[in-house]
Amino acid sequence: METKLVKIHQIEESLEEIEEAARLIQQGEVVAFPTETVYGLGGNGLMEEAVRKIYQAKGRPSDNPLILHISDIDMIEELTEDVPDTARKAMECFWPGPMTVILKKSDKVPRCVTGGLETVAVRMPSDPTARELIRRAEVPIAAPSANTSGRPSPTKAEHVWEDLNGKIPMILDGGPVKVGVESTIIDFTVDPPVILRPGRITREELENVIGCEVQMNTSLKASDKGVPKAPGMKYKHYAPKARMILVLGSPEKTAAKINEMVCESHKLGHKAGVIATDESLGAYQADEVVSVGTRKNMETVMSGLYDVLRGFDKKDVDIIYSEGFEGEPLEEAVMNRLVKAAGHEIIRV
Template sequence: MQIGNDITHAAQLIQSGELVAFPTETVYGLGADALNPSAVAKIFEAKERPAFDPLIVHVAHLNQTKSLCRQWDERIRLLAEHFWPGPLTIVVEKNERVPDIVTSGLNTVGIRMPDHPLALQLIAEAKTPIAAPSANKFGRISPTKAWHVANQLTEVPYIIDGGQTTVGIESSVIRLHEDGFVMLRPGAISSDQIREVIPESKMSDEEHKLHSPGLIKSHYSPQKPLFIGEIDLKETDLSNAGLIAWGQPEYASKFSKVEYLSVDQRMEEAAINLFSALHNMESSDVEFIVADPVPEEGIGIAIMDRMRKAAYRYRNT
């Protein structure tokens, strides 16, 4: 494994069918040539990811998006003009160029243009769309720094180090349909923002297959029990407990370790710090973790979605 900033070398690895971890504005991705089924298979192997969980394809320009769609939809252009490069994934019907392994056999594919210069340079130099889920073992905490990747995926040939990611949680994922769109996964871009661009759209609560990654109930999990505001502070021994704090609560002093999402209670800062806080807690000596909930408004909806999934496996322990 190498960690560095040699984009030309990284692009050559992608072209030769190898994996490269790279930064985006959301989290670090584990990338492979999206049009090479054998290369994409290495993603599933490295992550120990189930074959039913589809991947997102990253592009550097709109023409690459058009080359993957079965039929072009002008709403894609409108959304791209407003939100790309940025943390929005658009799920559309794919054409025959997209291998079934990328989409888990579905006839749809999620596409986005990342808002990170190193990611865009990598895609451009590799001269191919890049399929990339988060660069971590399946179900574990998403990486927002290069060392987070190195700790979990030791077999990846190259990690591009772009420092701390600037959004901190995965992209919003929407699926377009004839009557509008469905929000499949909450992220930094809200349904209200999307409706401002395509106002005729209607939200739908219909049940879906896994058209998007990140929809499994248990996800983003640390290797230590995590509880969301569910601990009786008076009755629980907190001498070996960690707190992921919202603001500066008085009870923080009761915990042996504290990670602050945002002392000023700024939601965007909390999103940036969430996964890093979980990584720091996981690598510490604490026995369990308590997380303060944040208000479910704006990007707070996405933060709480990630928190609940991270804590899901410990709900009945």
């Protein structure tokens, strides 16, 4: 299959290309497109054949639920049986934006989208290209991240090209995304609501809006049927090709431990890389040291994380040591991805 890469400029100047992508969606094909979080791989969320093509292109397990993307809040009525007041308050405040809600699904939603569950994940992206594509396709678009399953999520069209060239018909290139990590997922089918995946929208922000407690669950806990209720809860995700170890502790102890392990790696003839921050770049003596952003602004870390992880695949390192992040609300989202990228290999010093 030949993959067409299309550069999107201003929406008004790219309507023909977006319309072409929408026609592909309507025909049951899949298209990669930008959202504000990461690039998505989208297909008609109400067509089982299109959903099958998403799983096939990604190599994604079919019990891993997909998120339905909508362009208008009214679209949620046909996808769900019940929208609690807390969910509606959250949607009115944070949509369009990087928040996914889990609700009881309607009969219109195929079970292949939900991983066999009676719940459905829905979000309204704020990226204008994504919204226009959904509007023109006139269907909710099921879309996981547009990468090979398990790999770091794509935050640039070139990342999608690396993974899916030849596997899908079209990629809409909207430039680098703004947020850089996937949406916050909140389960509103339970009381109190539970965050299943942290993202740009924090627990504190949610509680202030909906007026009640929100619990946090960042474990790999699955439902009673053994199926994850949200994307990214069951399988290893975001992983670079090299083995990765996450080190948690004070800046001084973290740097000392990582340098010690780098030295041990060199003795074994292994090339070592380090994921640092702007503040600690000069503290390491590895073969490759890359900053993921500044601790003074965690949004820079979120937006740069996946690009850094993918970049190490081109640096031919044998092992990667990464600093950790703890304490601030936005650091929960970054740590969630780092822990999974490291396959839960964590050293605390």
